[in-house]
Amino acid sequence: MFQPTPVDLRNRAREGLVRWLLLGLTLVIILPVLLILGVLAWKGTPALSLEFLFTEPREAMTAGGILPALVGTVWLVAVALLASVPVGVAAAVYLSEYAPDNALTRIINLAIMNLAGVPSIVHALFGVGAFVYFFRFGTSILAASLTLAVMSLPVIIVSTREALQAVPRAFREACWAMGATRWQTIRHVVLPNSVSGILTGVILEVAHTAGETAPIMFTGAAFFVPFLPEGIHDQTMALSLHLFIISTQVPGVPEPVPFAVALVLISLVMSMNAASIWVRTRLRRRKKW
Amino acid sequence: MASEPVPAVRTESLNLWYGTFQALQDVTVRIRSGAITAMIGPSGCGKTTFLRSVNRINERLGYVRTTGRIEVLGHDVQGAGVALTQLRRQVGMVFQRPNPLPLSVRDNVLFGHRVHRTPDAAITRAEEEPILEEALRKVLLWDTVKDRLGARATTLSLEEQQKLCIARLLPLQPRILLMDEPCSALDPRATGAIEELLWDLRGEFTILIVTHNMAQARRASDECIFMLMGRVVEHSPTEEMFVTPRDRRTADYVEGRYG
Structure with a gap:
C-alpha cells in the first residue's frame, strides 16, 4: 500500500530538478544587483564625503564635488514628472474609463506602444527639434525635462491603465446603478483605489528618468555649469551626463570619483523608490476588498 | 383595462443583441406596480439581460x-431626453455578489445621496445622520452596525x-428595485433574512428579482415570469405558475425536470 511506483519516483526526481533549476535562475537575478552595488560601494566610498556632495567641481572637474549635478538631476526629474504624470494619468483614465473600442482608440494604443519602442537617442533628437527649436525653449531644464517626460509617458500610461483595470468592475457598476456619472465614479471610487498601482508606475519612471543620459545631453544638460540652476530656463549639470563625461571625456579624474558619482545616482534613485514604496504600502493598507 | 394603474415597467417587443447573439426576443411584459415579480428560467435565458436593460x-458594453x-x-427610457442619472x-x-464600495458603512449609504445633491446644498453631517439611520433601519441593519458606521463596508x-447594498439605494427614494440573484452568494439563513426584508419593502417599492431558486421565487413573489431562450414563456401570479402552469415548458422547469 502507498509505495511509490517507478513512475512516482521518476516524477519526483524531475520535480526536484525543476525546482532547483528555477531557484538557481532566480538567484541569477540577484547577482548583478549585488555585484553592481558592491563594486560601486567598494570603489566609490573613498571619494564620498559631505564636501563631495555639497561643493562644486574644481580644476576641470578632477576635484571638488558634484552639487550642481545632483541638484540638476533633481530638477530634471521633478519637472519631467510634473509634466508626464498629469498627462499620462489623464490619458490612462480616458483609455480605461471612457474610450469606446473603436479605430481611434486602437490608433492611440498603437501610438503608445510605438512610443515605448523609440530609442532614447531618437527621443533626444525629437526633443532638440520640438522643444529646443520649435517651441524655442532653448537648451534648458524645461526642454530636457519635457523630452524625458515624452519618453516616460508610455510606461506611466500603461501602468496606470493596469492599475485602474485592477479595480473591480462591480464597484463601477454599483456607482453607475446609483446614477453616479463616470467622473464621480472615477473620482470617488476608481482613483482612490488605484493610487498605489499608479505610484508603482511613477516610481519606475523616476528611476528611469534620473538615469537617462541621451535625451538630456542635447536638450538641457551641460558639460559644466559652475552654478546651480535657478529656474526651468537654465541649463544644468546632471549626474548621469556628469558620470559619462568624467569617465570618458576628462583626463586626470581620480579613479574613485566616477564610482562615487554612480553610487550617489543609485542611492538617489533608491531613496526615492524607498519613499514611494513607503507611501504605497501606507495607501494599500487602507484598501481591502 | 382602462382603470388599471400604470405598470412600473412595461416593455413592448423588446429585442436585444449582444453583437450577433440575440439575448432578448420580442419581450412584451407589464410589471405590476408595488408587487414583487420574480424572473425565473435557466442560465442564459435573458433574465439578467432584461433586468439590466x-x-x-x-x-x-459597446456592442449592445x-x-x-x-x-x-409610464415613460419611455430610451428617448434622447432621458437623463440616465435620473433614471x-x-x-x-442590487447585484449578484454584494458590492459595497470600499468606503465606510456611512459613506456607502450616503454615496448616492451625495452624488445627486446640488453642490451648494450645504448639508452638514448632523443633517445626514437621519437619512443614514432611516435607510439602515429600513433594511434592519441599524442595530447591528450603528456602532461601526465608520468601519469599512467590506468588513x-x-x-x-x-442589506447595505439595498440600504444605499433608499436615500435616493427609488420607485423600483432591480435585484439580480441577490441571494446567490448567501447561505440559507442569510437568504431567509433578505427574503423577509423584501417582503417588508413590498408595496413601497416595485421589486423585480431574478432568481435561480424555485423555492425562493415561490415564497417571495407575487408574480412570476418564466423565460426561455430570450423569450417570455409565461407570466402569471406565482401560485398559478407553480400549481397550474399553462405551458408545458414552465411545468417542466418549475418541477425540476429541466434546467
Whole structure:
C-alpha cells in the first residue's frame, strides 16, 4: 500500500530538478544587483564625503564635488514628472474609463506602444527639434525635462491603465446603478483605489528618468555649469551626463570619483523608490476588498 | 383595462443583441406596480439581460443593440431626453455578489445621496445622520452596525453587505428595485433574512428579482415570469405558475425536470 511506483519516483526526481533549476535562475537575478552595488560601494566610498556632495567641481572637474549635478538631476526629474504624470494619468483614465473600442482608440494604443519602442537617442533628437527649436525653449531644464517626460509617458500610461483595470468592475457598476456619472465614479471610487498601482508606475519612471543620459545631453544638460540652476530656463549639470563625461571625456579624474558619482545616482534613485514604496504600502493598507 | 394603474415597467417587443447573439426576443411584459415579480428560467435565458436593460446599465458594453420600447413608470427610457442619472435614481439595482464600495458603512449609504445633491446644498453631517439611520433601519441593519458606521463596508458579513447594498439605494427614494440573484452568494439563513426584508419593502417599492431558486421565487413573489431562450414563456401570479402552469415548458422547469 502507498509505495511509490517507478513512475512516482521518476516524477519526483524531475520535480526536484525543476525546482532547483528555477531557484538557481532566480538567484541569477540577484547577482548583478549585488555585484553592481558592491563594486560601486567598494570603489566609490573613498571619494564620498559631505564636501563631495555639497561643493562644486574644481580644476576641470578632477576635484571638488558634484552639487550642481545632483541638484540638476533633481530638477530634471521633478519637472519631467510634473509634466508626464498629469498627462499620462489623464490619458490612462480616458483609455480605461471612457474610450469606446473603436479605430481611434486602437490608433492611440498603437501610438503608445510605438512610443515605448523609440530609442532614447531618437527621443533626444525629437526633443532638440520640438522643444529646443520649435517651441524655442532653448537648451534648458524645461526642454530636457519635457523630452524625458515624452519618453516616460508610455510606461506611466500603461501602468496606470493596469492599475485602474485592477479595480473591480462591480464597484463601477454599483456607482453607475446609483446614477453616479463616470467622473464621480472615477473620482470617488476608481482613483482612490488605484493610487498605489499608479505610484508603482511613477516610481519606475523616476528611476528611469534620473538615469537617462541621451535625451538630456542635447536638450538641457551641460558639460559644466559652475552654478546651480535657478529656474526651468537654465541649463544644468546632471549626474548621469556628469558620470559619462568624467569617465570618458576628462583626463586626470581620480579613479574613485566616477564610482562615487554612480553610487550617489543609485542611492538617489533608491531613496526615492524607498519613499514611494513607503507611501504605497501606507495607501494599500487602507484598501481591502 | 382602462382603470388599471400604470405598470412600473412595461416593455413592448423588446429585442436585444449582444453583437450577433440575440439575448432578448420580442419581450412584451407589464410589471405590476408595488408587487414583487420574480424572473425565473435557466442560465442564459435573458433574465439578467432584461433586468439590466430596465436601468440601461447594459449599454456600457459597446456592442449592445436594442429595438422595441421600454417604459418605466409610464415613460419611455430610451428617448434622447432621458437623463440616465435620473433614471437610475428611480430604478435602483442590487447585484449578484454584494458590492459595497470600499468606503465606510456611512459613506456607502450616503454615496448616492451625495452624488445627486446640488453642490451648494450645504448639508452638514448632523443633517445626514437621519437619512443614514432611516435607510439602515429600513433594511434592519441599524442595530447591528450603528456602532461601526465608520468601519469599512467590506468588513461586514455578506448578508450585512447585501442589506447595505439595498440600504444605499433608499436615500435616493427609488420607485423600483432591480435585484439580480441577490441571494446567490448567501447561505440559507442569510437568504431567509433578505427574503423577509423584501417582503417588508413590498408595496413601497416595485421589486423585480431574478432568481435561480424555485423555492425562493415561490415564497417571495407575487408574480412570476418564466423565460426561455430570450423569450417570455409565461407570466402569471406565482401560485398559478407553480400549481397550474399553462405551458408545458414552465411545468417542466418549475418541477425540476429541466434546467
